[in-house]
Amino acid sequence: MDQIRIGMIGATGRGGIAKYWHKPDGKSIVVGGMDVYPERLAAFQKNVNPDAFITTDYRELLERKDIDAIAITSPDFCHEEHAIAALESGKHVFCEKPLAITVEGCDRILAAWKKSGKHLMSGFNMRYMNMFRTMREIVDSGVIGEIKAVWVRHFVGYGGYFYYHDWHGNSKNTTSLLLQKGSHDLDMIHWITGKYTKKVSAFGSLDFYGGDKPNDLVCNNCGEKETCTEASFDKLNQCAFREEIDVEDNNMIIMEMEGGIKASYLQCHFTPDYHRNYTFIGTEGRMENDELTNRVIVKTRRSNTMRQYADRIYEVKEAEGTHGGADPNICKDFVDMILYGKEPVATPLAGRMSVAVGCAATESIRSGGRVVEVAPIPDFMK
Incomplete structure (x- = not known):
């Protein structure tokens, strides 16, 4: 096989990454798209491939013999x-995060993957961002020693727009925003x-969004x-203060790893700014990122060696493409995994384990902060 033929389930929104796969003269081509909204399928054909097969029923996409991957x-x-349906139909699968909204759902996907003999990739594009690849490389170099503490603060400045004007705001659709x-x-x-992560204790609540507005109220x-302050006149315009919203907008987790x-x-969804701050503290130093200046800073502790005089600042390079250049890279990795058997940076098990932590933390929050064990790796994955 010289070229992978790909079908998209979800033709717009995050499905916009199709443009990185549609390379008619290259290693992959997008030949089909599914969406429940016909107008989005029309936009998909216009923006990606005018000749692509389109449907509102994903099963029709899976039945096609001219599609290798979904x-x-x-x-x-x-x-x-x-x-699961795509794997059982004999297709390779790229699945955007989260892998599923329950641990049991993730394990059913992993079981179907193992049985299928096909490739599966989890859509963790942050593993492909230069900022976090730099941080991983620094840790691997040993300069901060053995990691003992991790602090992560996520300021979700567009939380209301992204998560409380549509289906995300109801726990039946997401479990929680920790997933x-x-x-x-x-x-x-x-x-x-x-x-x-082995166990968690977490606290969270709905401190800003939700309320007593009718569920059918839209901003227009x-x-x-x-x-x-939360009015939205985009396609995402359900009231952010409607009754059905029950997903916490302010979360704090403590993890034992x-x-x-x-x-x-x-994680806070009503902060005015948007950035992620990561701090890793090891036995020989501390590493922290600054997204506002696109830097990673390393401080070394006293060690009675020359290393203690070598604090460092890494200027992270810009990359082309959406999500800081991550999207074209993860799309390339998916193709290379199928064509050449390359082990992906974002593995299916990694997708399962982040969901497992998010579910455990959500359980802890909704049971008063008690300690909850993270569901262990299933035996068939060991």
């Missing part, structure tokens, strides 16, 4: 159904330390739209 960029609560938004950060903690028809590492993760 990219799943549908809503979170659809991932399990779509991924949807936090899955990236939990995975980064795992990837950079090289360790998984609201009498408060001129003064509301393999190797005795202690980690914390803080």
